[in-house]
Amino acid sequence: MTTDQSPLIRIADVDKTYRRGAEEIRVLAGLSLTVQCGEFLALMGPSGSGKSTLLNLLGGLDRPTRGTVEIGGERIDALSDRRLAGWRARHVGLVFQFYNLLPVMTAERNVELPLLLTHLSKADRRKHVATALAIVGLAHRTSHYPRQLSGGEQQRVGIARAIVTDPTLLLCDEPTGDLDRKSGDEILSLLQTLNREQGKTIIMVTHDPHASSRASRTVHLDKGQLSAAAPA
Amino acid sequence: MKFLYLVACNLRRKKLRTLLTLLSIGIAFFLFGLLGALKLALTGDVSIANADRLMTRHKVSIIQMIPISYQARIAAIPGVSGVTAQTWFGGIYQDPKNFFASMPVEPDEFLKMYPEFVVSDAHRQAWRTTRNGAIVGRTLMERFNWKVGDRIPLSAPIWRHADGRDAWEFEIVGTYEAARKSVDTSQFFFRYDYFDEGRGQNKGTISWFAVRVSDAARADAISAALDREFANSAYETKTEPEAAMMQGFAQQVGDIGAIITGILGAVFFTILLVSGNTITQGVRERTEEIGVLKALGFTNTLVLGLVLAESCLLAVLGGVGGLGAAWLMTIGGSPLPSLLPVFYVPTPHLMLGAGLMVALGLITGALPALQAMRLGVSEALRRQA
Numbered sequence: 001m002t003t004d005q006s007p008l009i010r011i012a013d014v015d016k017t018y019r020r021g022a023e024e025i026r027v028l029a030g031l032s033l034t035v036q037c038g039e040f041l042a043l044m045g046p047s048g049s050g051k052s053t054l055l056n057l058l059g060g061l062d063r064p065t066r067g068t069v070e071i072g073g074e075r076i077d078a079l080s081d082r083r084l085a086g087w088r089a090r091h092v093g094l095v096f097q098f099y100n101l102l103p104v105m106t107a108e109r110n111v112e113l114p115l116l117l118t119h120l121s122k123a124d125r126r127k128h129v130a131t132a133l134a135i136v137g138l139a140h141r142t143s144h145y146p147r148q149l150s151g152g153e154q155q156r157v158g159i160a161r162a163i164v165t166d167p168t169l170l171l172c173d174e175p176t177g178d179l180d181r182k183s184g185d186e187i188l189s190l191l192q193t194l195n196r197e198q199g200k201t202i203i204m205v206t207h208d209p210h211a212s213s214r215a216s217r218t219v220h221l222d223k224g225q226l227s228a229a230a231p232a
Numbered sequence: 233m234k235f236l237y238l239v240a241c242n243l244r245r246k247k248l249r250t251l252l253t254l255l256s257i258g259i260a261f262f263l264f265g266l267l268g269a270l271k272l273a274l275t276g277d278v279s280i281a282n283a284d285r286l287m288t289r290h291k292v293s294i295i296q297m298i299p300i301s302y303q304a305r306i307a308a309i310p311g312v313s314g315v316t317a318q319t320w321f322g323g324i325y326q327d328p329k330n331f332f333a334s335m336p337v338e339p340d341e342f343l344k345m346y347p348e349f350v351v352s353d354a355h356r357q358a359w360r361t362t363r364n365g366a367i368v369g370r371t372l373m374e375r376f377n378w379k380v381g382d383r384i385p386l387s388a389p390i391w392r393h394a395d396g397r398d399a400w401e402f403e404i405v406g407t408y409e410a411a412r413k414s415v416d417t418s419q420f421f422f423r424y425d426y427f428d429e430g431r432g433q434n435k436g437t438i439s440w441f442a443v444r445v446s447d448a449a450r451a452d453a454i455s456a457a458l459d460r461e462f463a464n465s466a467y468e469t470k471t472e473p474e475a476a477m478m479q480g481f482a483q484q485v486g487d488i489g490a491i492i493t494g495i496l497g498a499v500f501f502t503i504l505l506v507s508g509n510t511i512t513q514g515v516r517e518r519t520e521e522i523g524v525l526k527a528l529g530f531t532n533t534l535v536l537g538l539v540l541a542e543s544c545l546l547a548v549l550g551g552v553g554g555l556g557a558a559w560l561m562t563i564g565g566s567p568l569p570s571l572l573p574v575f576y577v578p579t580p581h582l583m584l585g586a587g588l589m590v591a592l593g594l595i596t597g598a599l600p601a602l603q604a605m606r607l608g609v610s611e612a613l614r615r616q617a
Binding site for chain 1: 234237238241245520524526527528529531532533608609
C-alpha cells in the first residue's frame with residue numbers, strides 16, 4: 001500500500017451521523033487523524049465516544065457522512081460497495097471482540113475464508129492457512145471447531161484469519177475484551193509481535209489501559225472528537 | 233466450487249431442521265414422480281397415438297357394436313390405406329381380479345396396423361395356422377408364468393357361447409414385445425374368426441375399426457367422408473383421431489391432467505412455504521455471520537449467490553432423493569399391472585422435475601438472499617454487539 005515512515009491513514013474532517021427515528025445522532029464530529037505505516041495505535045474512550053464507528057470507517061465497513069478517509073493513498077470513502085469489498089479483502093484484517101468464527105467450520109476452514117476470494121489454488125490456500133496458524137501458535141489445532149477451543153485460542157484463530165491474506169492494516173475491536181488477563185496478555189503479545197516483526201499497522205479499540213500500554217501510541221476519543229491529550 | 237463447502241456447512245448447522253425440510257421436499261417430489269407415472273398410465277396411450285390412425289366407432293357409444301361388413305366400405309374410401317377391426321372382449325383368467333385387455337383381431341391386418349407390437353415371424357405363422365391361437369404381451373406372460381404352448385381358459389361374462397357358457401379356451405402361440413417403452417405389453421390378442429364363430433350373439437359385429445390414412449394432414453377430411461358414408465344407416469359412425477378416443481377412455485375418470493396438476497400445485501405451494509421459512513429463519517439466525525463475511529470482503533452479490541446456492545442445494549438434494557425414490561419404485565414395473573400396465577416415470581417428467589427443483593430453490597431463496605445482500609456490514613455487526 002505504501003512505505004514505512006509515510007502516513008498510511010489520513011482522515012480529514014470526518015463527520016458521521018446516524019438517524020434514529022426523527023433524532024439525528026452525531027457520532028463523529030470533524031475528526032482528523034493521521035497514522036503512520038507500521039504504527040500500533042490504541043483508540044480509547046468511553047462508551048459511545050465513536051471508537052467503533054471510527055474503526056468501521058477505517059475498515060471500509062461504513063462511510064462518513066462528511067470528510068475523507070484515505071488509506072494507502074486511496075480515497076476509500078469514494079469507492080463503490082463492490083470495490084470497497086475487494087479493497088477490504090486485499091488490505092485489511094479484522095479482529096473482533098467476540099472472535100466471530102463460523103461455528104460450523106474448523107479452525108483451518110475459518111482461516112481459509114478470506115482466501116476464497118483470491119485466485120489461489122487449494123494447495124496454496126492450505127499452505128497460507130498453515131503458515132497463519134503457525135504464526136499464532138495453533139498449528140496443532142487446525143481441525144478443531146470453535147466450540148472445542150478456549151476463548152484465547154478462538155481469538156488466535158481470529159487473528160490468523162485476519163493475517164492470512166497478509167494485509168497491511170489490522171483493525172482490532174476490543175480483541176481482549178472477552179478474555180481473562182492471561183489470555184488477553186498472550187493476544188496482546190501476539191499483536192505486538194505482528195507489529196514489530198511483520199510490520200503490520202495495527203489500530204486497536206480498547207477500554208483497557210493495560211492493553212493500550214502495549215501500543216506505540218494512544219489516542220482518546222470523547223464525544224466524537226479526539227481529546228486534547230491525543231496528538232492528531 | 234470452492235464455496236460449496238461453505239454452503240454445505242450452513243445446511244449442517246441445524247441438522248434436524250435440514251433433515252425435516254429435506255424430507256418434506258423429498259416427499260413432494262416423490263409424489264410428483266408417482267403422479268407423473270400415474271398420468272402416463274392413464275393417458276399414455278394418447279401420447280403414443282399415431283396421427284395417421286383414426287378410430288371409427290358407433291356414433292352413440294363405444295359399447296354399441298357396428299357391422300364388420302363396414303370394413304370393405306371403409307377400405308374403399310379415398311385416402312384410407314388400411315383398416316382392421318377390434319372388439320372389446322373383457323376376458324378374465326381364473327379370478328375376477330385377473331382382468332386384462334383382451335381383443336379378437338384379424339392377425340395380419342392387426343399387426344400391420346400396429347407395428348409397435350413386435351411379433352417374430354415364427355409366432356405370426358403359428359397364429360395364422362392356429363384357430364384358437366393367441367399372442368400375448370411379455371408382461372402378461374410374466375405375470376401368470378405362461379409359456380408358449382400353454383392352453384389358457386378365459387371367461388368373458390359379456391361374450392357367452394350360444395349354449396350360455398362363458399368359458400373360452402385359447403392356446404398361446406406367441407408373444408409380442410414393445411417397439412417403444414411406452415407400449416403396453418400386458419394385452420392378449422386372439423383371432424376374430426374363432427371369436428365370431430363361438431359367440432352366441434351379435435355375430436358379424438365389432439366394437440371399432442382402426443383406420444390408417446395415407447396422409448395425416450387429410451385426417452379430418454377423411455374422418456368426415458367416413459362418417460358420411462354411414463350417415464342415416466342403422467349404425468351411424470363417429471370417426472376421430474386415435475388420440476381423441478384414447479383421451480375419451482382416460483377421461484372417464486375425470487380430467488387426469490387437471491386433477492394431477494391440482495394436487496401437485498397444492499403440494500408444491502405447501503413445500504414452498506416450508507422450505508422458504510427454513511431458509512429465511514436460517515439466514516436471520518446468521519445475520520452477524522453474514523456481516524463477518526462481508527467484513528472479510530465478500531461482495532453483496534456473492535452473499536446473494538451463496539444464499540441462493542444454499543436454497544437450491546436444499547431443493548435439489550430433497551428433490552433428487554424423492555424423485556429418485558419414485559423412479560426406483562417404478563423401474564421394476566407396475567405395482568398393479570392389470571389396472572396400470574404402463575407405469576414408469578417418463579424422461580420428460582424427470583427433466584421437468586429437475587427444473588422444478590431449481591425453480592423451488594430460487595423462489596424459496598430469493599427473499600432471504602435479497603435480505604442478506606442488502607444487509608449493511610456495520611449494522612450486522614452492531615446487532616451482535
